[in-house]
Amino acid sequence: MPSLKLENVAKHFGGLKAVDKVSMEVPPGEITGLIGPNGAGKSTVVNMISGVLALTEGDITVDGVSVATDRADIVARKGVARTFQNIRLLPEATVLDNVMIGFHRREEAGVLAQMLGLPAARRDTKRFEEKAWDLLRRFRMEDFAEYEAGNLAYGHQRRVEMMRAIAAEPDIVLLDEPVAGMNDVESDELATIFRELADSGMGLLLIEHNVGFVTRLCKKVYVLDSGRMIASGDPEAVVRDPQVVAAYIGTSGH
Amino acid sequence: MIQFYYAYQPIIDFFLLSVGFGYSQQIALRAGVFSIATAGFAALGSYCVAILATKTGVPIFLTVILGTALAAAVGGLLALPLARLRGAFQAIATLAFVQIILSLLLYGEGFTGGALGIVGIPREVNTWILLIVVGLTMYVMWNIGRSGMGRVFNALRQEESVASSLGVNIGKYHIIAFIISGAVGGLFGGLQSLYTFQIEPHNYGFAFIVNVLTVVILGGRTTLLGPIMGALIMAILPEIARPLAEYRQAVNGVILILVITFLPNGVGDEIVFWFRRRKQARQQQHRASEKEARDAVS
Amino acid sequence: MLSQQILNGLVSGSVYALFSLGFTLIFGVQKLLNFAHGATFMAGAFIAYYCTISGLPFLLAIGFSMLATGLIAILIDLIAFRTLRNRGNAEFPALVSSIGVDLILVSIAQQVSKTQVLNFPFGTFPIKFYDLFGLRISLLQIVILAVVAVLVAALIFYLRKTTFGRQVRAVATNERAAALLGVNAQSVYLQTFFIAGALAGLAGVLIGLLFNSIQFLMGEPYMLRAFVVVVIGGLGSVQGAIVASLLLGVTQSLAVAYLPSGLTDAIIFGLLFLVLLVRPNGLFGDINAVAGGTRQ
Ligand SMILES: Nc1ncnc2c1ncn2[C@@H]1O[C@H](COP(=O)(O)OP(=O)(O)O)[C@@H](O)[C@H]1O
Ligand SMILES: [Mg+2]
Numbered sequence: 001m002p003s004l005k006l007e008n009v010a011k012h013f014g015g016l017k018a019v020d021k022v023s024m025e026v027p028p029g030e031i032t033g034l035i036g037p038n039g040a041g042k043s044t045v046v047n048m049i050s051g052v053l054a055l056t057e058g059d060i061t062v063d064g065v066s067v068a069t070d071r072a073d074i075v076a077r078k079g080v081a082r083t084f085q086n087i088r089l090l091p092e093a094t095v096l097d098n099v100m101i102g103f104h105r106r107e108e109a110g111v112l113a114q115m116l117g118l119p120a121a122r123r124d125t126k127r128f129e130e131k132a133w134d135l136l137r138r139f140r141m142e143d144f145a146e147y148e149a150g151n152l153a154y155g156h157q158r159r160v161e162m163m164r165a166i167a168a169e170p171d172i173v174l175l176d177e178p179v180a181g182m183n184d185v186e187s188d189e190l191a192t193i194f195r196e197l198a199d200s201g202m203g204l205l206l207i208e209h210n211v212g213f214v215t216r217l218c219k220k221v222y223v224l225d226s227g228r229m230i231a232s233g234d235p236e237a238v239v240r241d242p243q244v245v246a247a248y249i250g251t252s253g254h
Numbered sequence: 255m256i257q258f259y260y261a262y263q264p265i266i267d268f269f270l271l272s273v274g275f276g277y278s279q280q281i282a283l284r285a286g287v288f289s290i291a292t293a294g295f296a297a298l299g300s301y302c303v304a305i306l307a308t309k310t311g312v313p314i315f316l317t318v319i320l321g322t323a324l325a326a327a328v329g330g331l332l333a334l335p336l337a338r339l340r341g342a343f344q345a346i347a348t349l350a351f352v353q354i355i356l357s358l359l360l361y362g363e364g365f366t367g368g369a370l371g372i373v374g375i376p377r378e379v380n381t382w383i384l385l386i387v388v389g390l391t392m393y394v395m396w397n398i399g400r401s402g403m404g405r406v407f408n409a410l411r412q413e414e415s416v417a418s419s420l421g422v423n424i425g426k427y428h429i430i431a432f433i434i435s436g437a438v439g440g441l442f443g444g445l446q447s448l449y450t451f452q453i454e455p456h457n458y459g460f461a462f463i464v465n466v467l468t469v470v471i472l473g474g475r476t477t478l479l480g481p482i483m484g485a486l487i488m489a490i491l492p493e494i495a496r497p498l499a500e501y502r503q504a505v506n507g508v509i510l511i512l513v514i515t516f517l518p519n520g521v522g523d524e525i526v527f528w529f530r531r532r533k534q535a536r537q538q539q540h541r542a543s544e545k546e547a548r549d550a551v552s
Numbered sequence: 553m554l555s556q557q558i559l560n561g562l563v564s565g566s567v568y569a570l571f572s573l574g575f576t577l578i579f580g581v582q583k584l585l586n587f588a589h590g591a592t593f594m595a596g597a598f599i600a601y602y603c604t605i606s607g608l609p610f611l612l613a614i615g616f617s618m619l620a621t622g623l624i625a626i627l628i629d630l631i632a633f634r635t636l637r638n639r640g641n642a643e644f645p646a647l648v649s650s651i652g653v654d655l656i657l658v659s660i661a662q663q664v665s666k667t668q669v670l671n672f673p674f675g676t677f678p679i680k681f682y683d684l685f686g687l688r689i690s691l692l693q694i695v696i697l698a699v700v701a702v703l704v705a706a707l708i709f710y711l712r713k714t715t716f717g718r719q720v721r722a723v724a725t726n727e728r729a730a731a732l733l734g735v736n737a738q739s740v741y742l743q744t745f746f747i748a749g750a751l752a753g754l755a756g757v758l759i760g761l762l763f764n765s766i767q768f769l770m771g772e773p774y775m776l777r778a779f780v781v782v783v784i785g786g787l788g789s790v791q792g793a794i795v796a797s798l799l800l801g802v803t804q805s806l807a808v809a810y811l812p813s814g815l816t817d818a819i820i821f822g823l824l825f826l827v828l829l830v831r832p833n834g835l836f837g838d839i840n841a842v843a844g845g846t847r848q
Contacts, residue, residue: 050419090409097408101405103402104406114401114402115397115401121397121400125402164416
C-alpha cells in the first residue's frame with residue numbers, strides 16, 4: 001500500500017501564506033491526525049493534495065510519484081479520496097445514488113456498452129449496488145437508502161460523504177472534519193469505522209478540531225498554526241507541547 | 255384508431271420529431287451543460303441528408319447515418335473549446351455555434367441553396383419510421399440513465415467538484431454528452447428533411463432553439479418521460495388553445511414562465527418523482543412493519 | 553471608401569453600445585442573462601412609432617417610449633427574475649423565463665403591427681447630409697453619435713460617482729455583504745432594470761429611424777449582437793461593452809463592404825468563439841467565466 005508524502009508544500013493567496021513549507025506523511029494502515037485552530041490551513045492542505053488548488057511551492061507524492069500538478073480526477077484515480085468540510089452531496093439524488101457515484105473509477109464497462117445496455121454495464125451496476133448496500137449497513141444508513149440526500153440530518157449527510165469517498169476502496173482518504181457537529185455516540189461509531197479502515201490497510205488523514213478525539217485515534221499528529229507546522233509526533237506529547245497549547249488557547253479546541 | 259391516426263397524423267409526426275430533438279437537448283442539460291446547440295446539430299444533419307439525397311446517389315439509409323455521424327463529430331469538436339466555460343458562457347458559445355452554422359448555410363448558396371434552401375427532398379420518412387427511431391433513442395437514453403454514465407451526468411449537473419474528486423474526467427464526459435446530443439440532433443434533423451420535402455436555414459433559427467428548450471423545460475431535464483411530456487404538451491396545446499391561435503407564441507411564453515417558476519422540474523420529471531416518492535414511502539412502511547414484527551418476536 | 557465605412561461602423565457601433573450596456577449592467581448586477589432585452593428594444597421602437605403617428609411630438613414620443621421600456625424592464629425583473637433569484641441557482645431558469653417574456657412581447661407586437669413593417673412618417677426626423685473632411689454624414693448620424701456619447705458619459709458618471717453607483721457595485725460584488733451594509737438589493741435591481749430598459753428602448757427608436765424600418769422581429773439580431781459585445785467586452789464590464797460595441801460596428805461594416813456578402817455573421821460569431829477560446833473572461837472582463845477541472 002502506498003504512502004502519501006508532502007515535502008515543503010506551500011500555498012500563498014496573494015500575500016497570505018495559508019500554508020507555509022509543510023512536510024508530512026500519511027502512511028498506509030494508520031490514522032494520521034492534522035489539527036490546528038480555525039484558519040490554520042488544514043483544508044488548504046487537503047485541497048492541494050486532492051488537486052483542487054495549485055501548489056505555490058513544494059511537492060506531493062503518492063507511492064513516490066509526484067501528483068502535485070495532477071488534475072483532481074487523476075489524483076482520485078491514483079487512489080486518493082476525500083470528503084469536504086462544507087458537505088457537498090448531490091442534493092436531488094437518493095442516498096443510495098450518492099454512494100453509487102463513488103464507485104465511478106471501478107467501472108469496467110465502456111461508454112458504448114453502457115449506451116447499449118450490454119451485460120458488462122449491467123454487471124457494473126449490480127456489483128456497485130451490492131457494495132453500496134454493504135456500506136449502507138456498515139454505516140447504519142440502510143433505512144435512509146431511498147431518502148433524498150438533501151433532506152438528511154447533518155450527521156447523516158456526513159456519513160454519506162464518507163461512504164462515497166471510501167466506496168472505490170482508495171489507498172488514502174482525506175477526512176476534513178468528518179465528525180464536526182456530531183454527538184459523542186455518533187463520533188464514537190465513526191471512530192470504530194475509521195479504525196477498521198486503517199486496519200484494512202488504508203491510510204487516513206483525519207482533520208479535527210477536537211484534540212481528544214484525535215489523540216485517541218491517531219498514531220501520529222501534525223499541528224498547523226497560521227500555515228506553519230508547529231509540532232508533530234506522538235499525540236500525547238504533542239498536545240502537551242507549549243506552542244500547541246498556546247495556539248489553542250482562546251480557540252474552540254474542546 | 256385508424257381514423258384517429260389520419261386525422262392527427264401531422265400532429266403525431268410533429269410530436270415524434272419534437273421528442274427526438276428534445277432528447278438531444280436534454281442530454282446536454284442533464285450533464286450540466288447549458289448547451290443550446292441542438293438547432294445547429296439538427297441543421298447539420300438535415301442539410302447533410304438533403305444534399306446527399308438530392309444531389310448524389312447515396313442510399314437514403316446511408317445519408318441519415320452520415321448526417322448523424324457528421325453532427326456527432328461536430329458535437330465532439332465543439333466540446334473542446336467549450337470545456338473551460340460554464341453556465342451563461344456555455345449558452346452564449348453554443349448560440350454562436352448555431353449562428354455560425356446558419357450563416358454558412360446561407361452563404362454556401364451553390365451547395366445549400368442559400369436562403370431558399372433545398373427543395374424536392376424525397377419523402378422517405380413516415381410516422382412508423384419516426385416511431386421506431388424515437389423508440390431506439392429512448393432505449394439508449396434509458397440505458398444511459400441506468401448506467402455509470404447516467405450517474406456521472408447527474409453528478410456533474412449537481413456538484414461538479416464532487417464528481418472530479420471521485421475520479422470523473424469532466425472534460426471527457428462533456429465531450430460524450432455533446433457527441434450524443436449531436437448524434438441525436440443530427441439524426442432527427444436528417445429524418446425531418448426526409449419528411450418535410452423542403453428545408454431552409456430559417457427552420458433552425460431562434461424559433462427552433464426556443465421550441466426545443468420549451469419541450470425540455472415543460473417536460474423535464476432528467477427523466478425519460480420529460481421530453482415526451484414536453485412534446486405532448488407542445489403538440490396538443492395549439493389544439494386546445496385554438497381561440498388564442500394568433501397569440502400562440504405569447505401562450506408559449508406564459509407557460510414557459512409559469513413552469514420554470516412554479517414547476518421547475520417540469521411536468522414529466524415531477525410525475526416520475528411523485529411515483530418514486532410513493533414507492534419510497536411504501537418501502538419505508540414495509541421495513542418499519544418488518545422491524546416491528548421482529549421486535550415482537552424477540 | 554475605408555474611412556466612410558469606419559464612420560458608418562462607429563454609428564451603428566454606438567447604437568450597439570446603447571443596447572448592450574443595459575444587458576451587461578443586468579448581468580453585472582445579477583449574473584443573469586436577460587433574453588428579453590431584444591424585445592424591450594423592439595418595444596421602444598414600436599411605442600415611439602405609435603406615439604408619433606397619434607400626433608405626439610417626436611421628442612415627447614421618445615421620452616415616453618424610454619419611460620415605457622424602463623417600466624417594461626422592471627416588469628421583466630418582477631415577473632421573470634425575482635422569484636427565481638430568491639430561490640437561488642437561477643442562471644438557467646432565468647434564461648428560460650426571460651425567453652418566455654421575449655415570446656410574449658414579440659407576439660403582442662406581431663398582432664399589433666399585423667406582421668407589417670412600419671416606418672416613421674416622412675419628416676419625423678429631418679433628412680440632411682453634411683460633408684465632413686470628405687465624408688458624408690447625415691444629421692441623424694451626428695445626433696446618434698452625440699446622444700450616445702452623452703448618455704454613456706452620464707451612465708459612467710452615475711456608476712462611478714453617485715451613491716447608486718456604489719450600491720450597484722456592492723450588490724454586483726456580493727449581494728449578502730451589500731445587504732449587511734444596508735444596501736437594498738431589490739431597489740438596486742429595479743433601478744438597473746429601469747436604466748437598462750430605457751437605454752434599450754432608445755436604441756430601438758434610433759435603429760428604427762436609421763433604417764427607417766420597424767418590425768416585431770427587429771430585436772433578435774440585436775440580441776445576438778449583444779452576446780458578441782458582452783463576451784468580447786467581458787460580461788458585466790461597462791467600459792468593455794463600449795469598446796466592444798464600437799469594434800463590432802466597425803468590423804461589421806468593413807466585412808459587409810469588403811467581404812463576400814453573407815459571411816458577415818459567420819465572421820462576427822467566429823470572432824466571439826475565438827475570444828471565448830483565448831480569453832473566456834473577455835478582453836476587459838473581470839468576472840470569472842472559467843470553473844472546475846483545473847487547479848487554481
Ligand atoms: N481560495 C482562497 N482564497 C483566499 N484565501 C483563502 C482561500 N482558501 C483559504 N484561504 C485562507 O487561507 C487560510 C487557511 O484556510 P483553511 O485552509 O480553510 O483553514 P482551516 O481549514 O485550517 O480552518 C485562511 O486564512 C483562509 O481565509
Ligand atoms: Mg477547514
